[in-house]
Amino acid sequence: MAYRQAKYDELLIFEMGCIEKQAACFSQECLDPTMIDKFIPKEIRKKDDINIPGLTEVEIARHYTRLSQMNWGVDSGFYPLGSCTMKYNPKFSEKMASLEGFALTHPMQPVDMVQGNLELIYELEKILSVIGGIEAVTLQPAAGAHGEFTGLLIARAFHEAKGEERDEVILPDTAHGTNPASGAMAGLKVIEIPSEGDGCVNIEALEAALSNRTCAFMLTNPNTLGIFERRVREIAEKVHAHGALLYYDGANLNAVMGKTTPGKMGFDIVHFNLHKTFGTPHGGGGPGAGPIGVTKELEKFLPVPRVLKLVKDDGSIKFDLHHKLPYTIGKIHGQLGNFLVLVKAYVYTLLVGGDGLEKVSEAAVMNSNYLKMKLEHLFPLPYPGLRKHEFVLNGSILKKKGASTLDAAKWLLDEGIHAPTIYFPQIFHEAIMIEPTETETIEEMNRFVEVMKAIAEADAEELRKCPQNTTRKRLDETFAAKNMIFTYRALRDWRERNAD
Amino acid sequence: MTEEFEIDNDLRYTKNHEWIRVEGVSGLVGVTDFAQKQLGDITYIEFEVEEDDEVGAGEIFTTVEAVKASEPCYLPASGKIIELNYELEDEPELVNKDPYRKGWMVKIELTEPSQLEKLLSPAEYGELLKEVEHQ
Numbered sequence: 001m002a003y004r005q006a007k008y009d010e011l012l013i014f015e016m017g018c019i020e021k022q023a024a025c026f027s028q029e030c031l032d033p034t035m036i037d038k039f040i041p042k043e044i045r046k047k048d049d050i051n052i053p054g055l056t057e058v059e060i061a062r063h064y065t066r067l068s069q070m071n072w073g074v075d076s077g078f079y080p081l082g083s084c085t086m087k088y089n090p091k092f093s094e095k096m097a098s099l100e101g102f103a104l105t106h107p108m109q110p111v112d113m114v115q116g117n118l119e120l121i122y123e124l125e126k127i128l129s130v131i132g133g134i135e136a137v138t139l140q141p142a143a144g145a146h147g148e149f150t151g152l153l154i155a156r157a158f159h160e161a162k163g164e165e166r167d168e169v170i171l172p173d174t175a176h177g178t179n180p181a182s183g184a185m186a187g188l189k190v191i192e193i194p195s196e197g198d199g200c201v202n203i204e205a206l207e208a209a210l211s212n213r214t215c216a217f218m219l220t221n222p223n224t225l226g227i228f229e230r231r232v233r234e235i236a237e238k239v240h241a242h243g244a245l246l247y248y249d250g251a252n253l254n255a256v257m258g259k260t261t262p263g264k265m266g267f268d269i270v271h272f273n274l275h276k277t278f279g280t281p282h283g284g285g286g287p288g289a290g291p292i293g294v295t296k297e298l299e300k301f302l303p304v305p306r307v308l309k310l311v312k313d314d315g316s317i318k319f320d321l322h323h324k325l326p327y328t329i330g331k332i333h334g335q336l337g338n339f340l341v342l343v344k345a346y347v348y349t350l351l352v353g354g355d356g357l358e359k360v361s362e363a364a365v366m367n368s369n370y371l372k373m374k375l376e377h378l379f380p381l382p383y384p385g386l387r388k389h390e391f392v393l394n395g396s397i398l399k400k401k402g403a404s405t406l407d408a409a410k411w412l413l414d415e416g417i418h419a420p421t422i423y424f425p426q427i428f429h430e431a432i433m434i435e436p437t438e439t440e441t442i443e444e445m446n447r448f449v450e451v452m453k454a455i456a457e458a459d460a461e462e463l464r465k466c467p468q469n470t471t472r473k474r475l476d477e478t479f480a481a482k483n484m485i486f487t488y489r490a491l492r493d494w495r496e497r498n499a500d
Numbered sequence: 501m502t503e504e505f506e507i508d509n510d511l512r513y514t515k516n517h518e519w520i521r522v523e524g525v526s527g528l529v530g531v532t533d534f535a536q537k538q539l540g541d542i543t544y545i546e547f548e549v550e551e552d553d554e555v556g557a558g559e560i561f562t563t564v565e566a567v568k569a570s571e572p573c574y575l576p577a578s579g580k581i582i583e584l585n586y587e588l589e590d591e592p593e594l595v596n597k598d599p600y601r602k603g604w605m606v607k608i609e610l611t612e613p614s615q616l617e618k619l620l621s622p623a624e625y626g627e628l629l630k631e632v633e634h635q
Contacts, residue, residue: 177570192572406568423568429538477567478541 003416005470006069013063014488017055070471072418078444080371082390082421082433083176083224085254085276085364092351093279093344102343107335111320118319121336122307124346125291131253131349131357132270133263134293138302139342140333143283144251147271147290148182148218153329154269154294154301155216155245156186161301161327164243166215170206174199174224174425176251188215195427198383199225199392201235210242220249221265222256224425224433226368226387236266245269245298250290253277254437255365255389258358268295278345287338289345300327305336363438364389367445371436374449378456382428390435394428402460405430410466410474411458415451505629506533508600512576512616513625519600520576522616528604531564531573534629536599539566545588545595548572549606553581557615562605564595577615579608 029035036045055063073079079086097103105114125137141147152169159166169183170191183190193205200223210217217239221229229235239246248267254277262270274289275282282288294302305321312318352360365388372381372391379393395405409419409432421433436445455463467473485491511519517535521528536542544565549555560572561581585604588594595603610616620628 426569426571478543481541481543481565481567 003414003469005072005416006066007471008066008070010063010066010070012488012491013053013055013060014051016063017053017059019049019054021054021056021059023055023057023060077416077418078436078440078448079418080420080434080436080440080448081418082392082435083251083424084282084421085251085273085389085435085437086282086418087254087276087279087364087437088439089279089281089344090348090351093347096347097340097343102340105339107339115319117339118307118321119309120343120346121339122309122319124342124349125307127346127349128272128291129293130354131257131261132248132272132293133261134267134270135296136299136302137272137291137293138306138337139289139291140303140337141271141290141292142333142338143288144249144271144273144276144290145178145182146288146332147273147292148178148247148249149185150303150329150332151247151269151271151292151294152182152186152188152216153332154292154298155247156188157301157327157329158245158298159215159243164212166213166244168211168213169216169218170209170214170244171218172201172223174427175218176220176224176249179218179249183218195223197427198227199223199425199427200227200229201231203231203235203238206235207238210238210244212243214239214242214244216245216247216269218247218249219267220252221262222252222388222390224252225383225392226252226255226390226435227383227385228256228388232265240266251276252389255361257361258354259361262293263295268298269293274341274345279348280341280344287341289338289341291337300325301329303330303332304328307336360438361389364436367436367438367440368434370442371434371445371449374445375434375452378452379432389437390433392425393432393434395422395430395432397456398460398463399430403458403463405432407460407463407466408432408455411455411463412451413467414469416469417448417451505537506600507622507626507629509622511600511622512619513622513628514574514576514619515628516574518573518576520616520619521600521604522610522613525613526582526607526609527577527579529561529576529606529608530599530604531595532625533599534632535564535571536596536603539564539571540568542566542592542595545592545605547584547606549581549584551581551584554611555579555581555608557612565592573605575606575608576619577608577610578612579610581606582609583607 074086074088101116105117121139125139128137141150167189168191169188170193171179172195173192174195180190191209193209194202196202221232223229236246245268246266248262248270250271250273270293272291274280304325305323308320308322310318310320368387368389368391372387379395382394395408398404398408405422409422412419423431424433425431485494511521513519517532519530519532542564546563548560548562555575557578558574561575562573564571564573584606
């Protein structure tokens, strides 16, 4: 399949249009200065011109359509980005989230007007509690990392309530980058411990690091190499023996649903990435959701408000918001979380059902092992055996011929396949981390195998030339990392500074 | 084609690919040619210590950020930090270009010079690289 990505010389939207053009027509009455005087006091009015692009509706629609054609998503093709669980997002969930009763409600509406929304939140909390094997869930965190941060604040509050000062968080060297970042954000000292060759926890190193300063140990299971941490109960015992809490990074939950739960493994705090496991779109800066669940002992520290289900004497049910909890860590979101993402996850769990979630995990693990079996002859598998939902190959054979894993990733782009996660985990060099998810067909996986075969056989020179078929060719990553320009204003300033 | 890694014969090395150049009672510390090649283009050096800090062997003194990864660097021997190479703040690529000279990171006054004996000699470090290559 010859792949060609769309290519337009598209300007930034700030560089397009002019102030005279607009996509909406205001009535003369709205623009009448006396009306403006009547409704908007002078002192709060903006004095200089507003700096927003002036475009017609059709210009806006075409601009964003072109950008989307130069983009890549799960709807465009295979996306085997390890540890990110880029599964297909069912369109039915989108449809349900766009129902007016959900989409047009406002978080500040009185509870009597949004009983259905509150019921959905209440029910989804219960569903996630069962999947996590824990007592109580909050849906407020707006992303996985936000969930981690919330979880660590709860861990801190738990220790503080007991009068204990614990300021250290331990994590394995294979941890996702958000773990140390969340620890630092929560004011904890981050202690990294080395892993075993199979990516599992080095229990001796863990024991050496545990002390009465330990607030929590953060772990994901199955681990980053896609291997189930068999000694997780023993790990939990050791962590608890030191009075510390065990935190579950939910990034790899897609591998074990219905088979076991983080609660059974001995975890105290669990986060769920709805975008990974429950088929909601990945954020990419957009609205996300990273709910967390906790044990009975930790429930009282959850953020407020909590959604309560009240059963009246006449048997009628009312949902209410409870703000006053003496031990709560407080508010961690302006409202109750990114509600429409929660709607999509709720719909997904109902569509798939309890037995279905178990089948999701089985299929994810089967697909991963199918690809592993087809590819381990081409690229060495660092540690033998079966995997869960993902696996990591070693791309060193590319290095030996003068190319690299990065070049292989670029070759895949030319074939209309998103690159896997590369150079992570860092416990060996040239890592290629592949996660097909349960939603890929055997045809698509076989095509991927053929492309990987071609990469293994390709000349270094050919590999280094990639990509050719994409909107942009090889980007200067070093320059980008050194010159971080994230806003139009920053770009404009940078251009002015470098005008000559 | 296997990559070649430069080893400076005047230095002592750690298993984690740091080096120390001892001059009297002080030493310059940096990361090896192998380390910089593994990291790729270095974009930022963050000093985790300040001048006059007393730092123990094995503690983090800088974090090196590259396009591929961000890696902590551990001090080969205990000492007091007497100088930081501030040039790296503007030109972190010096670590890529000249890891053993212009790419030095911190200068320490050694408080336990006997620790140096536990570090790897250039020959031992060369052996370590051969093992790593075969992984």
